[in-house]
Amino acid sequence: MRNILITGFEPFGGEVVNPSWEVARHLDERSLEDAYVIHAVQLPTAFHAAKMALELAIDRLLPEVIVCLGEAGGRAQLTPERVAINVMDASIPDNEGDRPIDEPIDEAGPVAYWSTLPIKAMVTAMRAANVPAAVSNTAGTYVCNSTFYALMHYVSAQKLHTRAGFIHVPYMPEQTLARSAPALPVETMVKGIIVALQAVVQTAEDLPLADGQTH
Amino acid sequence: MRNILITGFEPFGGEVVNPSWEVARHLDERSLEDAYVIHAVQLPTAFHAAKMALELAIDRLLPEVIVCLGEAGGRAQLTPERVAINVMDASIPDNEGDRPIDEPIDEAGPVAYWSTLPIKAMVTAMRAANVPAAVSNTAGTYVCNSTFYALMHYVSAQKLHTRAGFIHVPYMPEQTLARSAPALPVETMVKGIIVALQAVVQTAEDLPLADGQTH
Amino acid sequence: MRNILITGFEPFGGEVVNPSWEVARHLDERSLEDAYVIHAVQLPTAFHAAKMALELAIDRLLPEVIVCLGEAGGRAQLTPERVAINVMDASIPDNEGDRPIDEPIDEAGPVAYWSTLPIKAMVTAMRAANVPAAVSNTAGTYVCNSTFYALMHYVSAQKLHTRAGFIHVPYMPEQTLARSAPALPVETMVKGIIVALQAVVQTAEDLPLADGQTH
Amino acid sequence: MRNILITGFEPFGGEVVNPSWEVARHLDERSLEDAYVIHAVQLPTAFHAAKMALELAIDRLLPEVIVCLGEAGGRAQLTPERVAINVMDASIPDNEGDRPIDEPIDEAGPVAYWSTLPIKAMVTAMRAANVPAAVSNTAGTYVCNSTFYALMHYVSAQKLHTRAGFIHVPYMPEQTLARSAPALPVETMVKGIIVALQAVVQTAEDLPLADGQTH
Incomplete structure (x- = not known):
């Protein structure tokens, strides 16, 4: 069996649960298409510790697909993120008390990385399963974005063939x-994440579905 | 068995389904607390026809409790309505093509009727069942409000002992x-409507829960 | 010269200004159409004290037109209110510490009063002056609504020929x-309130403009 | 006198005005701090034509500062953009009928460019002038973002010492x-854009003001 890594975060910002972890842990140990097994790992909601925990999980599992989930309170849809940007700008301290302002995630890294997941195919699959979904063009500047950036940077630096990306989820x-x-x-x-993962493993090249934003 | 009448509307405004009817029809023929049976009736989304169909259903079923449901696209919670007002002001034509502007629902009726359901107890019960809920102070000025007003006016005019009111529901x-x-x-x-109905039949006097709006 | 009374509220809810009073005080002593003079009076943001201060101002000024203004944080338009309802349901304490829950404003009063201002003509005039405006069907259940209800009840009880109503305004x-x-x-x-007042004094019967809400 | 270039767009998407151009043209020929003169140029709301017109204006004016403005209907604040991304994903056709889906703006360009304006200092200056403002982390994927990206790419490729960026503005x-x-x-x-421009010419290094988003 080939491995899929899915991560969710600890609660933060005064919440007692985090839907990203609630979703991820429901998927732990599930198999997909008789070829993959999903492994769920919880990440701390902290800039540094999340990166460390994620890299450890990648080294241990050698996953073919990595999807990090994060909470986006206020959004109404499941939103695969298009791009991760190389900045930390924290409006609130993280769970370790860090609050970086306009610092790069990686001093030597590029301004941004694209998700390497087929985000349009994932959105299409979720909508077909009656789950509201849309592409998002910003993962923010907090721990979600920094983890997404660190993920893509690690995959790039280690020259892994892993396809990887991030999905923001609404409140429960x-x-x-x-x-x-x-x-x-x-x-x-x-249900949405399962069909999105199926879309990942079934889709070599993404679909030409328009799902942009005028601003 | 004593009867509970629950109504939902036909689709309108270009939608192909109406969540108010989808919810109502799932409740049809269900029993509640071994003492009540729920009857679901679909109403046309039209000022005049909805009133006629509702009064017919009341005459036929002699229900002890009546809850009309309506779609409130854009709301995030199930919202028991506090008050029905004596005006029709249609922003779009109804399903029969009528579009009254600032006309009274009943020429001789009062400005407004309160719901006679225990709306705070219903909200409390729904939240306890993990269903987002809040009291609403406006049912609008379209067919939902006019049906709610017609309901309360009929119960009043016929001197029925029925407790009656309206709940707006979000999109599916x-x-x-x-x-x-x-x-x-x-x-x-x-799930929310069932616990709300249980709250109705269990609650003689409403709870003193603050759930107002500053505007 | 004939009198127009316009009121605004003290700041509340942690704000240091209240746009309703900022607007009202800019209008104080202004004349309108060479026939009216506007008098601005600040009301306390408290259920009981606002009613007392308003009735005193009415007795003193004997105004032909009364428009109470209130802050509606989150609204984007100037919103003449259609209806005042006979309930106090405070989500936060008022400025005197009172926090009534589901109490009537007047034990013997009707469920609701209509505004006697030509709300559609006012909205039309404001839009023509490039000021975003819409009719609102709920003034909430806090001090704004209770003052609006108390105003209409006093005009009714005293058999005054005053035309009266309420307009909610956005943040500054x-x-x-x-x-x-x-x-x-x-x-x-x-600018919006001035043209709205002009519409009041020029309009005997309101315009048949559709400006309703489906919910 | 040294030149500042400010651009606004043609109306699009069915609107008859575009606030970005209404603002820009009010600033045309104004001087700033007795050292700069502002030149306003209107850009077509079209992927290719906007880029061409912008590059022509840069070549002609050799500006020290370039600020492109764009309409962001639905936003409540003036929002300096942090980052431009190398993708066109059009939800509606542009004014020339083009509707690219997931195409790069520049085949050989990097994933993204940072604004080189002091966006935090600009936000601080606007708020100090009583103009609502915030940093934005996405300029969308339509003509605004593509023009912003093309701007930064041209400045980079031509090795200009121009500081450049983009501000989205709300509806009028x-x-x-x-x-x-x-x-x-x-x-x-x-008023907001003037103080923002003053902040640009007065600020060598940006302020460490937290203004990030959790998502």
């Missing part, structure tokens, strides 16, 4: 009971 | 696959 | 410098 | 009269 209803914010149940998100 | 994910709008799966909404 | 840019919320400069809002 | 009230969307009057935006 448990987090929005008394506030007006979009949410999707974990079951809906798990 | 099927309706928001490619647009950024909040949605909840029909299963989540069905 | 000074309040949204570092957060993503709609705002309009006080100059834009003052 | 004229565009939102009857819809609920944030807007700022052109006067407010002009």
Whole structure:
């Protein structure tokens, strides 16, 4: 069996759960298409520690596909990210108390990396499974983006053949009971991530689906 | 067995489904607390026809509890409505082509009716069941509000002992696959409506839960 | 000269200014159409004290037109309110520390009062002056709504021939410098209120402009 | 006098005005700090033609500072962009009918360019002038982003010492009269752009102001 690595984050910003980990842990040990097995790993919501934990997991599992998940409170859809940028600009301290402002993630790294996942095929597959989805053009400047950038930088530096990327997920209803914010149940998100992973392993070249933003 | 009437609307405004009916029809023939049976009736999304169909269903079923459901695209929570107002002001034609502007629903009726459902207890029960919920202070000025007003006016005019009101529900994910709008799966909404109905039959006097709006 | 009374509120909810008073005080002592003079009065943001201060101002000025203004943080347009409802449901304490939950404003009053201002003509006039405007169907359940209800109840009980109502206004840019919320400069809002007042004194019967909400 | 180039776009997407050009043309021929003169140039809202027109203007004016403005309907603040990415993904055709999907702007260019404007100092200056402002981490994937990318690529390829970047601006009230969307009057935006330009010419190294996004 070939390995797929999926990661989710610890809760942060005062929340007691993080939907990215709730989704990831539901997928742990699942097989996909009789050829892959999914391994879920929780990452700390901290700039440095997340990078370290992710690299360790990659070294251990040698995955063919890596998808990091992160919480995007306020978004209504599952959003595969297009691009990771080489900056940390923290609006709140991370879970280790670090709060970098406009520092590069890697001093010698390029400005940005593209996701190497077929993001349009993934969006198409999720919508076909009745899961709201869209491409996102910003992963922010906090731990989600820095982990995504560190992932792509490691895959590049180590010359791995792994396809890798990041998906932001909305709140779960448990987090929005008394506030007006979009949410999707974990079951809906798990269904979406499974068909997105199927799209990854089935798609060599991405689909020419328009899913851009005017701004 | 005592009867509960739940209604949902036909699709309107270019949509092919209406979550209010999808939720209602899932509840049809269900029993509640071994004492009630739920009857689901679909209403036309038209000012006049909805009123007629609703009054017929009330006469036929003599329900103890009536909850009309309606779609509120853009809302993120299940929202029991507090008040129905005596005006029709249609931003789009209804499904019969009527588009009244600032006309009263009932020439001789009062400005407004309160819901006679325990809306705070319903919200509390839904949140306890992990379903996002909040009281709403406006049902709009379209067919949802006019049906809600017609319901309360009929109950009042006929001197029925029925408790009655209205709940707006969000889009389903099927309706928001490619647009950024909040949605909840029909299963989540069905779960919410069931515990809300349980709260109705268990609650004689509403709870003093603050759930107001500053505007 | 005939009198027009315009009111605005004190700051509340942690804000240091209240756009409703900033707008109102810019209009104080202005004449309108060579026939009216505008008097601005600040009301406390407190359920009981606002009602007292408003009734005093009415008794003193005997205005022909009364427009109470209130802040609606998050709205993008100037919104004449259609209806005041007979309930106080405070999500935060008022400036005197009161926090009523689901209490009537007037034990013997009707469920609701309509605004007696030509709200459609006002919206039309504001838009014609390049000021974003729309009818609102809920003034909330806090001090704005209770003052609006108390106003209409007093006019009704005293059998005054005054035309009266309420307009919610957005934040000013000074309040949204570092957060993503709609705002309009006080100059834009003052321009809007002036043309809205002109529409009031020029309009005997309101315009049949559709400006309703589906929910 | 040293030259500053400011650009705005033609209307697009069914709008009859474009606030980016309304702001830019108000600044044409203005001097700044007795040392600079601002030149406003309108760009076509088309992938190829905008790039051509921009390069022509740069060659003609040899500006020390270049700020391209673009409309971001739905945003509430003036938003200096942090990064331009090397992709065109058009959700609607441009004004010449082109609709590229996932094509690079420059086949040989890097994934992304940073703005070389002091975006934090600009945001700080605008807020100090009572103009809502924030850093944005995505300029989208349409003509705004492609023009921003083409700008940075040209400055880089030509080894110019010009500091350059992009600012997205909200709708004007004229565009939102009857819809609920944030807007700022052109006067407010002009005031903001002037102080932002002053910040550019006064700031050698950007300020360490946190203004990031968690996603």
